[in-house]
Amino acid sequence: MVFGFSIYITDEKSKKRALLFENEQQKANEQVYLISLKQQEKIENERILERNRIAEDLHDGVLGRLFGTRLGLGFLNIEGNEKTKNDHVSFLNELQTIEKEIRDVCHKLSDNTTSSQINFSSIIHNLMESKSKLGDFTFKLDFDPAIDWQHINQITKVNLFRILQEALLNILKHASATKVTLNFWFHNKKLLMEIKDDGVSFDAKQKRKGIGIKNMKSRTEKLNGKFSIVSKHNKGTQIIIKIPI
């Protein structure tokens, strides 16, 4: 009896240790993710600065000098036969075309609208894209423009990302869905994330919940949020995460 009790204790201890280990592992993972996210942002910002610098140099330096040269050449009194004069004119026109091309390049270089949006939404987009290929489903992604992702703290973003990963894993493993919808919106000072699929449903009330769902729930609760999952026969699964901001 004493012997059995001691086995029970060691068993509990090792379970605890495993849990602790898992926890540590998860924290480490999150940190790596955070660092890589920051790094990515930094690199992107540097790239934008550099592109703008090149555009400015081209625009203010090269373009101005080219223009000055063309005008100077244009004012030159070219002596010679008809052909020489015609060539002179066509070279001048060519120079002007080159100026226009450089100008267009400058505009493209200094157009920051697309590149500056490397951030949470683009990471989410990439994730959806890669998983949709893997699971052969189409996806719809909608971000409420009222959400300022820059202002939402990294921990929240990391957890949302992980929850989404978990949900997508479930969809890939069990749902055989053809369509997945992901929505982010803002309502009553709460950030909401909805993941919906049209795949095979499962009984949400079954006693033994998978570790995946447990994880999603505990992550949501860590953020003081609410987690709900609805799965109806033939109607797929809907997960809603509500987090106070």
Place this chain on the structure above:
Amino acid sequence: MAIKKYPVLIIDDHPLIVEAYKTALKYYTAQQSAINFTIQIAENCDSALQLINGYKRKGKEPGLVFLDMKLPPSKDHKALSGEDLGLKINKLFPKTKIIVATTLNDNYRVDSILRSINPDGFLIKNDITPKELIQTIHTVLTDPPYYSHTVLKLLRTQIENNFFIDAIDRRILYELSTGTRMKELPNILPLSIAGIEKRKRQLKKIFDVSSLEDKQLIIVAKEKGFI
């Protein structure tokens, strides 16, 4: 016939361009023997301010100013660009004719220069040829304004799209197009985030953009010549 003396001020930091203006003025004098230009040159905001103040002290005024927009700023940072100089010239010498010549050609900047300086000549440098430059001088001196092709094109698209868009709307569009983040905007504009969002929604309605992303709005605003 009396020869009319015309003091000319050339403000540009590219020596080649300064030379081109001088040549153009020379050609013009050859055509119009009744005019005699005296030319002074400034390559940055400081030397330009010096010359401008010199005119003022002597109670004189320049007849014609060639003005670049992108210039080395003055040391005290009171004049950051040609635009500041243009405003000062307008204020001190309302009769002086200004020809703005710039390589800038984004619609937002062109529009704001038209409104702030209202120059008698407005040239986008890469539009013009030597012939056109001489024509510009003639038109500005005799019957202004003269606008080069890009400026005219902008004015046309704006008339075609006669929306009600004010200076703040334009600024929002401009800042978004240069990649300014939403959270930085309240520091630049006298509006809160919510106020800016409201205007953005309104702009999307005006431009008939259904997408929630700003990118589409910027693309359409660019097409219509607002940025």
